[in-house]
Amino acid sequence: MVLPPKIGVFDSGIGGLSVLREIHRLLPNHPTVYVADQANLPYGTRPVTEIQAFSDRITRFLIDQGAVVIVIACNTASAASLEYLRAKYPDTPFVGMEPAVKPALEASKTGVVGVLSTRATAEGSLYKRLLKRYAEDKRVITQVAPDLVRIAEEQSQRTLASQNTIKNYICPMIDAGADHIVLACTHFPFLAETIQEIAGQAIHLVDPSPAVARQASRLWPADLEPEPELNAYYTSGDTANFKQLLRVLIDVEASVTHFL
Numbered sequence: 001m002v003l004p005p006k007i008g009v010f011d012s013g014i015g016g017l018s019v020l021r022e023i024h025r026l027l028p029n030h031p032t033v034y035v036a037d038q039a040n041l042p043y044g045t046r047p048v049t050e051i052q053a054f055s056d057r058i059t060r061f062l063i064d065q066g067a068v069v070i071v072i073a074c075n076t077a078s079a080a081s082l083e084y085l086r087a088k089y090p091d092t093p094f095v096g097m098e099p100a101v102k103p104a105l106e107a108s109k110t111g112v113v114g115v116l117s118t119r120a121t122a123e124g125s126l127y128k129r130l131l132k133r134y135a136e137d138k139r140v141i142t143q144v145a146p147d148l149v150r151i152a153e154e155q156s157q158r159t160l161a162s163q164n165t166i167k168n169y170i171c172p173m174i175d176a177g178a179d180h181i182v183l184a185c186t187h188f189p190f191l192a193e194t195i196q197e198i199a200g201q202a203i204h205l206v207d208p209s210p211a212v213a214r215q216a217s218r219l220w221p222a223d224l225e226p227e228p229e230l231n232a233y234y235t236s237g238d239t240a241n242f243k244q245l246l247r248v249l250i251d252v253e254a255s256v257t258h259f260l
Helices: 017-026 048-064 075-088 101-107 125-134 147-154 160-175 188-199 209-219 239-250
Strands: 006-011 032-036 067-072 112-117 139-144 180-184 204-206 232-235
Touching (some): 006 017, 006 048, 017 032, 017 188, 032 048, 048 067, 067 075, 075 125, 101 112, 101 125, 101 180, 101 204, 139 160, 147 188, 188 204
Parallel strands (some): 112 180, 180 204
């Protein structure tokens, strides 16, 4: 049986929902299938080969589900796996995440930009190429912030302990003159309200999710008409918890299937 064409989206957890939300806004008639690999969260501390193995397994599943475009809605997985997956699946277009350093620097008045990131993204070759290309005469302060992934997954950003953690990550960048902070992990937009409150309204947060949704739209095959179908959601973690997060984070009421 040939399945209707879909946009496949995956992340290590809930972070990619920030990208999925933008895809739904831009392409409301395009069915999507989302995989959250919460059983293996976080990706940011894992070896590249392990992240590639996780990404490969999910990619094969998404293609089997009818995905004709796949969005790697995870900066860490993009840094580790984008080129690997493009080489292994040459007939499938992929959209990856990259830190929005270029637009942040172009908009900066101070010439200083902060980047909130996971370690794997910060140490990856993609990010290093971005810095070399766009930031040689500017200052980019990279802040590895692994605790923010946990805080986003727990939705604990309103606790005093979490707010102190966020403050410890962002205040040194602001003190150094940064007027833009790049959210270089798809989990971080779900903390944007708290980050903005702590940083102040003079600081601009940069989220690449809308640009990623536009690229997914461009890569949708021109000869394929989207067929109406319910969006599908999978997690390798707790399905009841993920169902609740869908409702809280992106206002979606849907069943969730366990991804084995």
